[in-house]
Amino acid sequence: xxxxxxxxxxxxxxxxxxxxxxxxxxxxxxxxxxxxxxxxxxxxxxxxxxxxxxxxxxxxxxxxxxxxxxxxxxxxxxxxxxxxxxxxxxxxxxxxxxxxxxxxxxxxxxxxxxxxxxxxxxxxxxxxxxxxxxxxxxxxxxxxxxxxxxxxxxxxxxxxxxxxxxxxxxxxxxxxxxxxxxxxxxxxxxxxxxxxxxxxxxxxxxxxxxxxxxxxxxxxxxxxxxxxxxxxxxxxxxxxxxxxxxxxxxxxxxxxxxxxxxxxxxxxxxxxxxxxxxxxxxxxxxxxxxxxxxxxxxxxxxxxxxxxxxxxxxxxxxxxxxxxxxxxxxxxxxxxxxxxxxxxxxxxxxxxxxxxxxxxxxx
Numbered sequence: 272x273x274x275x276x277x278x279x280x281x282x283x284x285x286x287x288x289x290x291x292x293x294x295x296x297x298x299x300x301x302x303x304x305x306x307x308x309x310x311x312x313x314x315x316x317x318x319x320x321x322x323x324x325x326x327x328x329x330x331x332x333x334x335x336x337x338x339x340x341x342x343x344x345x346x347x348x349x350x351x352x353x354x355x356x357x358x359x360x361x362x363x364x365x366x367x368x369x370x371x372x373x374x375x376x377x378x379x380x381x382x383x384x385x386x387x388x389x390x391x392x393x394x395x396x397x398x399x400x401x402x403x404x405x406x407x408x409x410x411x412x413x414x415x416x417x418x419x420x421x422x423x424x425x426x427x428x429x430x431x432x433x434x435x436x437x438x439x440x441x442x443x444x445x446x447x448x449x450x451x452x453x454x455x456x457x458x459x460x461x462x463x464x465x466x467x468x469x470x471x472x473x474x475x476x477x478x479x480x481x482x483x484x485x486x487x488x489x490x491x492x493x494x495x496x497x498x499x500x501x502x503x504x505x506x507x508x509x510x511x512x513x514x515x516x517x518x519x520x521x522x523x524x525x526x527x528x529x530x531x532x533x534x535x536x537x538x539x540x541x542x543x544x545x546x547x548x549x550x551x552x553x554x555x556x557x558x559x560x561x562x563x564x565x566x567x568x569x570x571x572x573x574x575x576x577x578x579x580x581x582x583x584x585x586x587x588x589x590x591x592x593x594x595x596x597x598x599x600x601x602x603x604x605x606x607x608x609x610x611x612x613x614x615x616x617x618x619x620x621x622x623x624x625x626x627x628x629x630x631x632x633x634x
Contacts, residue, residue, distance in 0.1 A: 380623035391449035482541035551608040574632035
């Protein structure tokens with residue numbers, strides 16, 4: 272066995288630690304990947320063995336510190352493995368409870384990024400409706416699990432979901448009221464801003480992107496919002512607003528709607544041409560691209576210099592992939608897709624956490 276340098280072994284040991292933090296630390300044990308944990312334990316064993324070889328010719332304090340760190344982490348990971356095995360031997364319902372709670376927390380993150388502390392007049396009610404509908408589904412499933420198992424901890428989580436649902440429903444009503452205030456000219460200007468938001472969603476999630484991995488529901492949401500905005504612009508015009516810019520904006524929306532509705536048909540056709548396994552593979556490939564972008568632009572970087580809007584978009588993009596993977600697991604479960612979904616949820620959890628840390632660093 273060739274001798275490894277202190278720097279090389281330290282880098283490898285730190286990489287193992289980072290992977291453990293990303294996929295295991297603070298995560299629901301019932302949903303963890305034992306194969307990955309075994310891989311990390313094995314890598315630490317290799318590092319320990321190589322450190323021993325390097326130390327055979329003498330005592331290097333730096334090398335000893337690396338070996339000791341690897342031993343401590345390996346012991347920790349082995350203990351965690353036992354706890355994961357114990358958790359996974361619980362009922363499938365218990366495992367599902369962990370995932371539902373996690374998804375609810377991630378949904379709270381979406382709300383925070385897009386609504387907390389923002390000007391109500393500029394918020395996307397289509398997105399908020401989607402968030403509310405998702406939480407209602409989680410609320411329903413939590414109630415079913417509690418009725419089946421009487422889980423006190425889940426009952427506490429259910430109350431958190433219900434409290435947030437009440438807040439989000441109230442916020443929806445306040446946003447609607449805020450968007451109806453102001454003069455006709457001010458409302459027309461606001462509607463143009465809201466339309467531009469929808470154009471940006473299309474640009475970020477659909478333009479130039481592979482159609483099979485696009486979520487039709489997102490494009491349907493964009494189309495419905497643009498139709499709603501166009502209707503309000505038309506009402507302003509009929510109510511006496513003489514504005515060439517409002518007329519041009521209505522025409523622009525009409526043109527975009529033609530493009531988007533055509534694209535929606537093509538997305539559906541592209542997805543229907545694939546088997547479930549092929550679709551899952553497409554989603555996995557897109558998830559890898561998103562994770563690569565995060566590693567390139569955020570991992571290990573100075574948080575005070577990072578682009579918060581880019582990070583929020585990364586969160587949204589990985590959420591889109593996760594939603595589609597979850598749908599596959601509901602309709603035609605695949606082991607490969609389940610593993611990919613766990614990785615995606617781990618990554619999304621880390622990105623939401625990083626968003627808060629970047630925001631704090633820049634405040």
